Amino acid sequence: MAVTWNNEYYIALEGRDLQANAMAVDNSGTYVLLAGRRYIAIRNLDEELEVVQKFPRQSKYDVGAAEWNPTNHKRELCVISSNQRLEVLTWRSQELIQAHSLRAHTRVITDLNWHRSDPNILASCSVDTFIHIWDLRDARRPSLSLSAIAEASQVRWNKISSHLLATAHDGDIKIWDQRKGTAPVQYVAAHLSKIHGLDWNPNVETQLATSSQDNTVKFFDMTNPRRAEYVLTTNAPVWRARFTPFGNGLVTVVVPQLRRGENSLLLWNTANRSTPMHTFVGHRDVVLEFEWRKQSPGSTDFQLITWSKDQTLLVWKIEPFLQKLCGHEPDETKEDVVINSESPEAIKLKKKTSPKIQPLQQEFSLLNVHIPNLEVTAMDPVTRTCTVYANVNSFSVNLQVSFPNAYPHGVPPVFQILKESTLNDSVGAQLLQTLNHLAQQRVSKNRTCLESCLRQMVTTLEQLSADSENDRIFDPSYTEPSNVFGGYNDAYIPFPRTSGAKFCSVGILVCFGRAPHTRRFSGKLETTTPRALSALETIFSKRSSDHVTVSSYYYQKPRFRIKHAKNPSKAIVHVYDVSGLLLTNRQLAEEYILDGDTATICKHNAATAAVAGRWDLVQAWTLAELIASSIDKDEHWFNHPFGSQLSEALIAHYASRSDIQMAAMLSCIFGKNQIKYSRQSSKKTLFISANDASSYHTIPPTEISTEGWVLASLKPMRSTSLDNLRLNGHEKFPCRKKEFHLYEYFKLSYAEVLHRWGLLYNRAEVLKFRCRPPESHKGVEFSTECKNCAKSTKHCTCSTCKKFSLNCIICHLSVRGSANCCMVCGHGGHTKHLKQWFEKRDVCPSGCGCRCLTETASLFTL
Template identity: 60%
Template sequence: MALRWSSEFFTAMEHRDLQANAMAVDSTGTYVLLAGRRYIAIKDLDDVDPDNVRKFPRQSKYDVGVAEWNPTSYHNELCVISCNQRLEVLTWRMGELIQTHSLRAHTRVITDLNWHRFDPNLLASCSADTFIHIWDMRDARRPALSLSAIAEASQVQWNRISPNFLATTHDGDVKLWDQRKGSAPMQYIAAHLSKIHGLDWSPHSETQLTTSSQDSTVKFFDVCNARRAEFVLTTNAPVWRARYTPFGNGLVTVVVPQLRRGETSLHLWNYTNRSSPVHTFIGHRDVVLEFEWRRQRPGDSDYQLVTWSKDQTLLVWRIEPYLQKLCGHDPEEVRADELESDVMETASEASAVITQPLQQEFSLLNVLISNLEVNKMDYFKRFCSVTATANNCVVNLNVSFPNMYPNGVAPVFQIAPGSKVKESVASQLLQTITQTAQQRVAKNRTCLEPCLRQFVAVLEQLTNDPSDSNRSQHRPILESAEMVGSFNDACVPFPRTSGAKFGSVGTLVCFGQSLRHRRGNAKVDATTPRALSALGSNKFGYKINNGHNLPSYFLHKHRHRSKYHHKTIVQKSVITVYDVSGLLAESRQLAEQYVLDDSVSRICKLNSEAAASIERWDLVQAWTLAELAVASQQEEEDMQWSKHPFGYQLIESLISHYAKQSDLQMAAMLSCLYGKGQEELNSKKTSQCLASSQQLTRGKRLLKNSSPYHTIPPADVVAEGWVFPLLRTVRSNSLDNFPLEEKHAPVPQKYQCSKQFEYYKLAYAEMLHRWGLLYNRAEVLKFLCTPAEAHKGVEFLIDCQHCLKPVKNNACPNCKKLAFNCVICHISVRGSSNFCLVCGHGGHTQHMERWFSRNKICPSGCGCNCLIETAGIFS
């Protein structure tokens, strides 16, 4: 049962003429902005006169949707409001409110906006047009980055701790984005079955967020494991907003205004005990439209909540210490450094842009260094505190990082109070780690982990028992030798004990250490292992069954026997192979059905039917369009797209589109049609094109070293004396491997696309090879227009039986006759053949194989034992 107390508010004002439906409080907690269709008002919250309000008229037929002040101290004079499809950026300075920017990019109504909490120039907005735009105030002409979400976006909010992450809501789903990788969301959370009205990141954890929904619940998620909510808070009405309190484990909720007109209160919850609200704020006569927390003043133990209602009443509530205790926060136990957080926050906001390297260093720090305990790491305050213990000595070390670290500026090390160590030892510790830090930052390298490792090792060496005379006598030499061995590997990466790798045919291979092994290695050695063998006997391997790899799980067993018990312990390292082909654009089923026939029309029709059989209607349209653009048509038609210059430009655009979508299969198949259609188009004019002897001679020269399977005309191979370089088959079908720059002769612009098409064909052929579709692979390779690579290695030649000149192929280029006959059937050999390396006799491969399956002597009657003699040469 909720405690419905008569809450007290120390400020109340009513202004019905404003008709405002949006409210925002500035970062200093001094001013509140109220925005509506007729006015924008600014009120000083410290002014006790409720009528002292600055009003600025505005004329618009649209209501203001959202308003927000810039949360940073650098641009705390900026505020922004949304009006239909437009964002208006306003500047509050010297008692005047001036519009400085009008941001236009959305095509439908803007649903939410949010300033970046660390970069004062960044603003995110979302709209019903499915786009999330990120604006940079330094160049507000267009969005700096646009994220496409497909579904309507209703909420957007930057992470309160990590500067690159933001979250958006779409109906009942949440998408998480990284502004450094804006092409697609990095994570997707199916949060609710009903629409999400509110979204809020935790101010204490970068991975925690809450969602409030039409289904009358508030769900708490950890984005590191977002398959299900960590816990759910259930209310008796749809929840409009749910936001964390700046203290303890509190949460404030309001109901949906459009659906619950009679509910005018706010509820304060302790989300660790979700049975009922700990407090209810009663005072408004109509639904609450917006609420925000006012910044706490230094030395004040109370927090203040500012609310604006549909009754055009502004209330400021004082959250006294007893309410804070109900949410798990005791102001009397606040430490001195937290009381100074306002000053530190102001300094950190000014340098927030350069905190990212320090944050990364903290996140990658190995906290399992022996004899070392990490007490605190705060990259906003740029501070770290650790404790090292060795030989009954305890040393507390504080590390402060200047703003320019690690660019030539070393951190500052201090021995903190509470340390139990001699002054001489403390002095030598500081001298050693400071020298190490300076050597690292001189090369613009981070130095925290190497310094901490050296800090522990030197402490152990300096506090050893001095009764060992030999140790004391040679301590300097031993120290230097041991330090070299301890810290040479400080930068050696830790062996990869887990990971994931995509295969080229729709597989994802994941591996990791066994649970028993991870528990057994809670404490690691001070030196970095250089190989997996240093981690113990637990290794990875494959379990083979009948000569084939198992399709899903591979278990490698290791047995260990203890000293006193003959108990066998089996450890398993699991390697999992997932089938992710359903997530990729390429399809093996389509690869089996696709054809590359002699007729472009037939190719397009059959491939269109294949795409329709698996309901890929987008590919059906592409194949239909390709047939219109490439295939030759009837002479009586007025328009033939294959003859029109736009026809082949359209095919190039299609190929480029599917390549950008990472659909290598479709890009390669259309690349095969690119030259095929031109070949059909020119088939009727072949006699005219080859009438002159010069053209005929040039054609022979170009075809001299080409494969007989090349069906692309020479015009696609050679242009203006430039020949496409042979693209070697690579072991990866990623389009990232395509060489964009040619190191040798420059490629003519009009033939650059053909070079890309060759790569698509080769990469797709490699994919078909991995699928085992060898016939389909051979069909694709026939469409390569690059010349064959010159043979490198041993090559066997024969002498023509007519002119006795060396011959490389079946036909003699000297006498123009077939070079040799089969010794069994006495017919000229045109295909596959085999010959004895000793006597030189041979013939058709099938005839020779059938002969030597029953005989040992050469069929010519020369008496040579061909099989044995030839084997003797190779042995």
């Protein structure tokens, strides 16, 4: 794109007539949306000319927030908030069309945020203290409403965990889990002043940054939120603080309402919070909004989009040298190409702000070179490298240490063992792991680490050398305890698996196996897995000193290693995506519906299958629509060839092909019958239909069968409860229970698949069509006999005489709460009083002579 760069930015738009106060960048980084009271404008950043499409918007309210859908699946959707309403818009074919208008808040909406992975989920918060979670598949009302008591100023979905979201309320934070009801799972007292912004770390699931009126940005770890991990202090109240898509960077901007002349954005390195790494200077008024543009393929530069009160849209180029200041190392080859195309002003700016070599040179000068068993062979602050040689017992190591430009501000050095070293791969890996761990701990606190790492290097080599000396690989005098396995008794115990594969219901295949190497035991190679535990004793019977356990068989210990197998390869667990081999389809699951009349449902689902390219399902849904039409036309539809026999054949066909998705959907569709009334034995028979049944199934639908539909014999009903619905087994069309149980199994299996996909709304819809009533209680129940009317009762109040059924044998008052009674003599009372009595005595307090504790215990031991 040929644009005129002014040092580090170019002006993408000057729209003084827009009067926009909200800005958003789409998922692809192509379009920028600007929204205000008069217009909604869209600018294509890939076009060289400043072409802006304006769409008039007549409203007396300003736009509070705007955001594009972050998923690729529905990136054409965007949402804006205006007073108490959310407007969901679709950008397609250069037209902006309203798709939904969401109304539930009673006061001004303060913030909104799309779900990071589910394109249909949207969260909004308001001054009315509510946080609403919307599902665009049913936009009539929020799918979940969270009450926070205090007004919410920000709402943000976690960028890694799909179920967590955070909200800001004055100076406090609440963490919600949409799976765990309407109460917050965590509460954080973060600031004493108002919180203006929240942002989850895109790389750390539990880290949350908060920007506040108290001039600070705090970073909290939600696993221990009592105090902030660290605090970044600025010179003005912070409006927004957002993580960069590279390194450890953070961008902050001041509160727009202050307008103190501070119009700049600040770039920080969170590992070095003493001063900003860079200041973006260019706007003539306060910045209202800023977002990152998706990086174009092959580019080393990131771009930051900003919109200001001066009604200018600026695009900032974040060059590689700025990325390095934030601890990010871009591709050096691509960086050279970019540097050659820079303007002289940009090169001067880079030289002015690039890291200096003095801090590293100072560390080299202060290094203590008199470390036992170690020699520093070279130190070069220009190339930023250091080479050392260590000789400990049988180990000699040449180590090169390379220091990145951002070292030691959160970026550790790189350790490399050179070829002249006499270390095997295992010892070398342990040494590098120890050095990297220590270096990371030091630089996380902005501390140098060279001398500490060199001393640790010598200590680690001494430990590894001692372990090697004590290794008993070839010691003939080494003996082990005798075999603990029971020989013949273990012949029927199968050996644990050494390999296997498991399918998940959502298209995941997990495979594991033994490490691809053989073992040499007792002079022979072992390449097969034993059939039973007793086989371990046979394998080592030739040498009395040999001993093996199941763990040592799986994980070879050092004493069993041989020279040509010093570093056996590790066993690996493979996870494959095999969704393309299965008939269940997530796209279909998201778009299928079950609400409405049967013909409409079938027509919609046929169109959904056509979009997914499943023409076989299009034919099936079209046939299902014909069945539904015949139901409407023919009163005695169960005798019609397009009636029950064809619907049952369709379900059986897809069940035989293991297409559980289609079998379950058809089981739900044809489990809804027309309401027909006929006289039989002076009773009414009821059929539940799609047109008349409640979508929430206040009256459960009847059970389906392959010979007809089960008829429900009803008594005059006082309420629509399950107890009033009784299945009559003597009607004309009996239910074949085998098929019915299969249909229920299809629904439950498909509901499990939906749950694993996270489609909880769709799962709930399927479960509403379950036909089986809950099973009656089959356990042991206890009841008391009322002392007044001698009638049996299960409650503290008698259902016959309405008096209390039990008096305490100790205090002689009526028992209303917890009670205990003797199973032999029947005397009892308050649990507390009986406990105090039997702590000192073992005879019944009534004087009947019964030893209640002993007698009752003997009943349960028979």
